[in-house]
Amino acid sequence: MPSPAEQPDITSLLLKAISKESIFRLVNILRDIIRHSPEGRKIASKWLLAAKDDVKAEPVPTSSTGPVTSGQLSKEESVSEPTPSIPMTSCFERCLYFLEKFDVTKNSATSCRYHVDPDMVDEEFFKDEIIAGIDVDNEEYREAWPEKFFYTCCGRDLVEEVCQVGWHKVAKRPSKRVIPEEVRWG
Ligand SMILES: [Zn+2]
Ligand SMILES: [Zn+2]
Structure with missing residues (x-):
C-alpha cells in the first residue's frame, strides 16, 4: 500500500476523474456539492447567479414613477460575495427569439439580432425541383442558395441584415432538455 506521500494530490485526481464522467453524473455531483457545502454554493453562485439589481431588460413603459436613478450600492461586491440579503437570480437565460443563452447582466437594446418570422423558400426559383418532388426546404439548400x-x-x-435589433427577451417556456432531479446512480 503506497504511503500518502506517494499519492498524486486529490485535486489532480479529481480533475482526471471529471474528464471521464458523463454529464449526467457530473450534474448530480454538482447538485450534491451545492446541497452540502457552503463553499460550493458560493462558487456556484459566482458562475450561475446574478444580483437582481444587475439584471438588464427592456424597460417597460410605466406610469409616472419617473426614471430610477442607479448607484444604490456597490454591485461589484454584491456579485462576488452573494449573501442572503441581496436578491439573486439566474445569470443566464434563454432568449425567446433563437433560444440562445444570454447573460442577463449584459443585455442591452442592441444585444439581440433576429427576424420575427421564419424564412420561406422561393418556390418560383425552385419550381423544377418542387415539381420533381425534391424537398428543398432544408439546410443544404439554404447554404447553397441563401438569397x-x-x-x-x-x-x-x-x-x-436582420430586420430586428433589440433586447434579448427571456423565454418563459422551460427547456425540454432539463436533466431530471435526483437521477439515481451508484
Ligand atoms: Zn425580418
Ligand atoms: Zn436574443
Missing part, C-alpha cells in the same frame, strides 16, 4: 430564402417579416433573404 433564395426569404423572411416573411421583412422580405429579406438569408444574406441580408
Whole structure:
C-alpha cells in the first residue's frame, strides 16, 4: 500500500476523474456539492447567479414613477460575495427569439439580432425541383442558395441584415432538455 506521500494530490485526481464522467453524473455531483457545502454554493453562485439589481431588460413603459436613478450600492461586491440579503437570480437565460443563452447582466437594446418570422423558400426559383418532388426546404439548400430564402417579416433573404435589433427577451417556456432531479446512480 503506497504511503500518502506517494499519492498524486486529490485535486489532480479529481480533475482526471471529471474528464471521464458523463454529464449526467457530473450534474448530480454538482447538485450534491451545492446541497452540502457552503463553499460550493458560493462558487456556484459566482458562475450561475446574478444580483437582481444587475439584471438588464427592456424597460417597460410605466406610469409616472419617473426614471430610477442607479448607484444604490456597490454591485461589484454584491456579485462576488452573494449573501442572503441581496436578491439573486439566474445569470443566464434563454432568449425567446433563437433560444440562445444570454447573460442577463449584459443585455442591452442592441444585444439581440433576429427576424420575427421564419424564412420561406422561393418556390418560383425552385419550381423544377418542387415539381420533381425534391424537398428543398432544408439546410443544404439554404447554404447553397441563401438569397433564395426569404423572411416573411421583412422580405429579406438569408444574406441580408436582420430586420430586428433589440433586447434579448427571456423565454418563459422551460427547456425540454432539463436533466431530471435526483437521477439515481451508484
Ligand atoms: Zn425580418
Ligand atoms: Zn436574443
